[in-house]
Amino acid sequence: xxxxxxxxxxxxxxxxxxxxxxxxxxxxxxxxxxxxxxxxxxxxxxxxxxxxxxxxxxxxxxxxxxxxxxxxxxxxxxxxxxxxxxxxxxxxxxxxxxxx
Amino acid sequence: xxxxxxxxxxxxxxxxxxxxxxxxxxxxxxxxxxxxxxxxxxxxxxxxxxxxxxxxxxxxxxxxxxxxxxxxxxxxxxxxxxxxxxxxxxxxxxxxxxxxxxxxxxxxxxxxxxxxxxxxxxxxxxxxxxxxxxxxxxxxxxxxxxxxxxxxxxxxxxxxxxxxxxxxxxxxxxxxxxxxxxxxxxxxxxxxxxxxxxxxxxxxxxxxxxxxxxxxxxxxxxxxxxxxxxxxxxxxxxxxxxxxxxxxxxxxxxxxxxxxxxxxxxxxxxxxxxxxxxxxxxxxxxxxxxxxxxxxxxxxxxxxxxxxxxxxxxxxxxxxxxxxxxxxxxxxxxxxxxxxxxxxxxxxxxxxxxxxxxxxxxxxxxxxxxxxxxxxxxxxxxxxxxxxxxxxxxxxxxxxxxxxxxxxxxxxxxxxxxxxxxxxxxxxxxxxxxxxxxxxxxxxxxxxxxxxxxxxxxxxxxxxxxxxxxxxxxxxxxxxxxxxxxxxxxxxxxxxxxxxxxxxxxx
Numbered sequence: 013x014x015x016x017x018x019x020x021x022x023x024x025x026x027x028x029x030x031x032x033x034x035x036x037x038x039x040x041x042x043x044x045x046x047x048x049x050x051x052x053x054x055x056x057x058x059x060x061x062x063x064x065x066x067x068x069x070x071x072x073x074x075x076x077x078x079x080x081x082x083x084x085x086x087x088x089x090x091x092x093x094x095x096x097x098x099x100x101x102x103x104x105x106x107x108x109x110x111x112x
Numbered sequence: 113x114x115x116x117x118x119x120x121x122x123x124x125x126x127x128x129x130x131x132x133x134x135x136x137x138x139x140x141x142x143x144x145x146x147x148x149x150x151x152x153x154x155x156x157x158x159x160x161x162x163x164x165x166x167x168x169x170x171x172x173x174x175x176x177x178x179x180x181x182x183x184x185x186x187x188x189x190x191x192x193x194x195x196x197x198x199x200x201x202x203x204x205x206x207x208x209x210x211x212x213x214x215x216x217x218x219x220x221x222x223x224x225x226x227x228x229x230x231x232x233x234x235x236x237x238x239x240x241x242x243x244x245x246x247x248x249x250x251x252x253x254x255x256x257x258x259x260x261x262x263x264x265x266x267x268x269x270x271x272x273x274x275x276x277x278x279x280x281x282x283x284x285x286x287x288x289x290x291x292x293x294x295x296x297x298x299x300x301x302x303x304x305x306x307x308x309x310x311x312x313x314x315x316x317x318x319x320x321x322x323x324x325x326x327x328x329x330x331x332x333x334x335x336x337x338x339x340x341x342x343x344x345x346x347x348x349x350x351x352x353x354x355x356x357x358x359x360x361x362x363x364x365x366x367x368x369x370x371x372x373x374x375x376x377x378x379x380x381x382x383x384x385x386x387x388x389x390x391x392x393x394x395x396x397x398x399x400x401x402x403x404x405x406x407x408x409x410x411x412x413x414x415x416x417x418x419x420x421x422x423x424x425x426x427x428x429x430x431x432x433x434x435x436x437x438x439x440x441x442x443x444x445x446x447x448x449x450x451x452x453x454x455x456x457x458x459x460x461x462x463x464x465x466x467x468x469x470x471x472x473x474x475x476x477x478x479x480x481x482x483x484x485x486x487x488x489x490x491x492x493x494x495x496x497x498x499x500x501x502x503x504x505x506x507x508x509x510x511x512x513x514x515x516x517x518x519x520x521x522x523x524x525x526x527x528x529x530x531x532x533x534x535x536x537x538x539x540x541x542x543x544x545x546x547x548x549x550x551x552x553x554x555x556x557x558x559x560x561x562x563x564x565x566x567x568x569x570x571x572x573x574x575x576x577x578x579x580x581x582x583x584x585x586x587x588x589x590x591x592x593x594x595x596x597x598x599x600x601x602x603x604x605x606x607x608x609x610x611x612x613x614x615x616x617x618x619x
Contacts, residue, residue, distance in 0.1 A: 017483065025482045029435060030442070031475055032463035041476055044537055048480060051538055052424035055496050058503065065498030066505060068322050068352065069308045069554020070583065075351040089215040095449035104444050105458045 017045050116141035121187045121281040121335035128186030129175065135168035135186030139230050142188045146232065146279045149615045154254045155264075155273040157193050158201050159233035164188065171228045183338055183362075185228030190274035190283040193234040194241055195326065196315040197221055204317045205237040205267075207250040208441050208448045208469025218315020219350070220284065220326055220343040227342045232280055236270030239471045240438065241291055241319045243267050244543035247534055248473045255530070256299055258612055259571050262527040265295025265543075268329065272299040275329050277615060282339050283329040288320050289426050290523075290547025292327050293559040297522035297576025300561045300608055302336045302593065303329045305547075307583050308554030309354035311340075312347035320433040321352075323426075323551050331609050333560060333594040334369070337361035340586070356584065364587035368594030374408035376592065379515030383419040384546045390525040392565025396575035397521045400562040400596060404519070407595055412514055416507035421500045422548040427541055428484050428497035429552070435481030438474065441466065476537065505553045512582050517592050520546045522559040522576030526568055546578055556586040560593035561608040562600065572611065 019042040026033045033041065087100060096103040116138050119127065127133045143161050150156055171186040196202045196214035198221075203209045217225070224231065238248035246254040246269025254269040256262040257277035264273040268285030272295035275283045285292040287305035296303025304327045311326045318324060328339035344358035380401060385394060405411050443449040443465035451464035470478070484493040511518055524545050533539040550557040562577035577596060581588035601607055 021483075022479060025479045025486075026475075027463075028486075029478045029482045030439075030459065030462045030466055031470070031478060032460075032467040033475065034467075037472070037475070040472075041479060044476060045480060045483075048427065048476075048537055048541075049483075052427050052493070055421055055424040055428065055500055056492060058418070058421055058496070058500055060496060060499035060503065063499040063502050065495060066501040067498060069501075069505070069552070070352070070354065072352060077348065085215050090445075093212055093215065093446040095443060095447065096452065102444055105452055105456060105461045107458045 017042060017049055117145045117278045119281065120332050121184060121330060121338065122332070124187045124281060125183045125185060128171065129181070131175070135171040135230060136165060138186055139164045139168040139188055139232070142232055142280055149277055150279065152255060152260055152615055153257060153273045153277045153279070154252050155190065155235055155270040155277060155279055156233045157203060157205070157236050157251055157270065160200050160231065163200065164230050164232050167225070167230045171230070174228070182227045182342065184282070184342060186230060187282060188230045188232050188280050189224065190233065190235045190271055190280040191221070191231050192268050192271050192283070192285050193237055194286050194317050195221060195284060196317065197231070197234070200234065202234065203250070204241070205239040205249045205251065206469065206471070206474070208465070209446070210448065212446055216315065219312035219347045221315065223343055229282070229342065235268070235274055235283065238267035238269070239474050240317070240434070241267040241286055241288055242434070242473050242477055244290070244294055244540055245530070245533065246270060247530060248471055250471055253530055256527045257615060258300060258527065258573055262529055262573070263298070265298040265527065267291040268295045271329050272296055272301060272303070275299070275301045275331060276609070276612065281331060282335060284326055284343070285329050286316060286324060286326045287551065288323045288430060289551045290544040292329060293522050293547050293557060293576070293578060294543055296329055296559045298527040298574060300574030300612060301329055301331055302333050302558065302560050303327065304336050304340060304558040304586070304589060305550065305556060306340060306344060306586055307354070307556045309352050310358070310556070310584070310586065311344050312350045312353050314347055314349035318437045320430040321437060322433060323430060331607070333590055333597050334362060334365040337365040337590045354584070359584070359587040361587055361590050364591040365594040368591035369598040372408040373404060373592065373595050376409045376517070377515045378404050378409045378411045378592070379414035379511050379518040380411060381419065381511070381518050381520050382413055382415045383417065384520035388524055389521060390565065390568040392567035393521050393523070393525060393575050395567070396563030396565060397577065400577050401519065403596065403599055407599060414511040414514055414518065416504070416511055416549065418500060418503040418507050419549045422504060422552055423541065423545060425497040425500040425504070425552060426544065426548045428493050429501065431477040431481035432484045432494050433481070435478045435485065438478055441469065473537070501552050504549055508549070508553050508555060516581070517588050518580040520578045522546055522578040526565050526573040526575060550580045555583050556581050556589050558589035558593045560597055562596060564611065574608070
């Protein structure tokens with residue numbers, strides 16, 4: 013598979029990742045990411061079609077806990093760290109854009 | 113007369129327990145040292161003098177009341193700022209969390225408090241633990257006490273600088289691809305990455321969840337083992353935590369220092385040396401392998417061919433997991449919020465906040481991870497990296513049939529100058545060459561000082577030996593590292609760190 017990443021692709025990925033990157037950053041990142049991708053593309057040389065993937069170093073089984081009510085953090089101590097709070101809730105900007 | 117800051121953790125714990133000195137005096141001596149030298153080292157992002165002295169006073173009161181406390185009660189510690197602390201600012205080295213005061217303690221913080229360990233403050237780090245030099249800190253770089261124009265490693269560079277600079281005898285670091293071992297190696301201290309799942313991640317701000325692991329840094333192997341015993345063990349709050357007893361690590365360290373290595377099979381990994389490694393690093397490593405033979409170890413060469421692909425595998429897996437983990441910094445519940453002026457909608461506020469709050473390396477990795485996980489590329493990049501991860505574990509399994517531990521240099525080169533590698537991400541990533549395989553396979557690995565290099569720099573700089581062991585066999589790392597440490601101390605006539613230059617205007 014060909015590696016290489018264009019400036020437009022970087023802009024698209026930044027949008028997906030909710031990063032408002034500047035023009036200068038786009039220029040810089042496109043060049044750097046291209047070099048990094050070319051280097052990591054080496055991984056495709058490894059013949060691994062029959063090899064199972066490892067997602068975790070130590071095999072995991074799902075861990076369940078008893079369905080018991082336990083105290084949670086007090087509301088005031090959680091909201092104390094919020095950038096904006098109102099009526100005991102997180103205050104957030106409008107969710108729907110005009111164009112939506 | 114020796115000052116309190118010259119003593120190691122074991123000695124300080126004994127002095128406090130016997131009443132020879134008080135925990136308050138010990139804490140104050142280290143706070144004074146921080147005031148004197150941290151302007152040069154930049155190891156701390158936050159110093160909690162009041163909290164440290166209050167904890168120390170509590171330890172003194174408990175001892176006065178006849179309570180029997182653990183071996184590290186009253187011993188000061190520097191805590192990497194990736195670990196959350198109730199009531200104490202936690203930034204993860206990022207502007208996006210500037211001023212954040214967590215509402216809870218990480219499990220390892222609770223355990224250290226219970227053990228009477230005195231937390232002095234939070235240490236500097238590469239932003240969100242992404243980096244190998246601490247130059248990616250959102251605040252300021254940290255400096256290497258052996259030569260302050262050089263990097264102290266990363267991402268736990270504040271922790272390594274604090275221990276190497278005698279600001280604290282103990283520190284907590286975290287290791288995702290080498291971030292405990294590499295900083296320990298380049299500053300001449302001991303650092304251990306535990307078996308994945310051996311230490312709770314509850315309250316460790318996640319970067320790459322399948323790799324992140326907290327562990328100890330110290331000036332001696334025994335001190336690191338004692339701290340590991342305090343923080344290790346099962347935690348129901350972390351579902352990846354291993355439900356097994358912590359091995360007897362301090363006992364292993366004491367045994368290693370007291371005896372030879374007869375019957376221990378040591379594998380030298382062929383792929384982790386040679387081209388690209390500095391001459392001074394290879395010289396120190398090779399003479400340490402000779403030392404292992406002199407100590408009675410049976411040295412064999414092992415080949416782990418897929419280790420050559422650890423670097424690309426890591427730089428696909430870690431950014432992929434980071435792009436997902438860092439989505440939580442969305443400007444809604446904690447941290448920075450930018451552009452919330454009534455005109456911008458939620459998604460715009462998120463984007464503007466992340467643009468303002470994240471530094472360039474974090475942005476690069478989020479974009480790279482988003483790319484590697486996108487449909488059409490997933491199989492070729494992320495999926496393939498996960499398969500290579502399996503092959504690396506198979507290489508380890510084969511090697512451990514012939515050897516009890518594996519050794520290599522911890523890093524391909526000694527501490528480099530600040531600014532030397534910042535413009536080229538790949539030149540920075542290559543720092544992790546030797547540490548990545550153990551990270552990807554989840555096995556434990558320690559770095560212990562094994563010599564000084566004078567061939568690659570104008571000043572002598574530390575070289576680290578990496579000792580890797582099979583999963584859950586952390587005690588082997590401590591045993592072999594302690595044997596090397598003791599033999600080198602005996603040969604030299606003094607501890608490794610005694611060769612470090614005094615920081616001007618201090619000591």
